[in-house]
Amino acid sequence: MSSSPIAGSRAGWLTLFLLAFPPLSWAGNAIVGHLAAGAVPPITLNFLRWLLAGLLLTPLAWNGVREHAAALRRHAGLILALGVLSIASYNALQYLALTTSTPINVTLIGASMPLFLLAVGVTFFREPATRSHIAGALLCLVGVTFVLVRGELGRLAQLDFVPGDLFMLAATLAWSGYTWLLRKQRPALPLIVLLYAQIVAGVVVSVPFVAWELGIDGQAIVWSTKTVGILAYVATVPSLLAYFAWDRAVARAGAQLPVFFVTLTPAFAAILSTLLLGEWPNWYHGVGLAAIVAGIWVAQRR
Template sequence: MTTSATGRTRLDWGTLGLLTFPPLSWAGNAIVGHYAAGAIPPITLNFARWALAGLLLAPYVWRGVREHAAALRQHAGVIAAMGMLSVSVYNAMQYLALTTSSPINVTLIGASAPIFLLIIGALFFRERVRGWHVAGALLCLAGVGVVMLRGDPARLAQLDFVAGDLFMLAGTITWSAYTWLLRKKRPDLPLAVLLFAQIVAGVAACVPFVAWELLSGSVPIHWNGKALGILVYVATIPSLLAYFAWDRAIARAGAQLPVFFFTLTPVFAALMSSALLGDWPRWYHAAGLGAIVAGIWIANRR
């Protein structure tokens, strides 16, 4: 990333790739999560995803974990909260959402996370809110509302929401709370060590819910080539690789610009849904995306 004589930043191809890869991966995660419905229970899929990701990461971070053992013990409470909010709750909510909602809807609702960041920051962290912040938040929430109502205001009077949309809305709020915790309380640890510690905490928090899901027998597990392929994909591409790419992108491009690339996730999800699932976008998807992007742009303008 370079700066021109006029003071404007110009993206190099490396930074552009780092910014684009995570939303592309997360869109793929939504498609695969929808495809997994009926083959692997959603909470079990989330547990297996992060357990495998932790096992793959362990050989590379074990020395760092031992070197930072004292800091890990000191910040155990914060790390446990981070792991529960991100690995356990948010990702489980997303897979639960995909059992009844479409990948396009789920990623559009998830794209509103920057606005919930603004709201949570104002309510709980005393962040200053300006007029354009409020305008952007309202516009973004209107976009989410259009998607959740499927463009039909009559659904609001009937409270006829798809359960998956509500799960994803709750998950997006949870992710926003995690992001603030990461920003305000992040332990001074290397990225890989912190990620591994969060995975361990999140996987441990998943255990009772996985046990309940398996004992209830609502969705039997079919371990075959399809299920194993899904598991390997979600444990590597949208988990480990996308996480590291996003961290490097923020380090190179700053905190503001990646927010706009985050909104590419529903665009990629729409293209993939059309090509792979035959799920063509509707007019309310375009209207919702436009409102969300405009709201984020207004809220983040200087």
């Protein structure tokens, strides 16, 4: 009998679903964020997403928050940093990116996370880098660069990138910092309590930026059935359901295998973009994805 975590059994199929659901929902988040352009301003969309997610999570997390109140106060500064980098920065920058870039581009750039993780780890956390890590990161860099220049290498000299692509690069850098901070200094708190605390911190920090977007910048929410559907989706599927599915998938399959499933996000985004937006992927998307997947494989292999 096979000992693989995704062997052909009922438990294996459940594990496979748990592994595939997060990248599918994150690809859907990119599509919905793109559809939200013009209906909900990007920073406001991120604020409402996590405000609603936090409210939904409150009944499940509140007893744990009260039980661990002392630890939450002791780690307040760290939790604030985690909330800023993940909830307030990464997600808001992603929605900003989707106002001018495509879901395929955004998810492909996000798939280059190993490159940014390596750079942040070496620069700020003195994490050693092996030759495999460096080779994999360089392959990821080639893939991302190919997507950024749309397959036209002449653009490298002009640095003529779409603003959304640069926003997504900043988002990926922020998530890399969050990942290392969580890995090196994670507070000893239950998952649901830590997630809830990060959501609260990120929502509070986002308030002045939302006020600027809706007040000074003059953007507004266009309320409609579409808007309500967008908010319902982003507050539940990519926020809460995908997060807990990912946690269970890692518990069942280990830490290595899920990394490869994350690379399905651009593929899912390409399929959903074609079906829902009529945006067909271009040849350079395939080249970029192949380089990124190859880079992750090289960096992860033992």
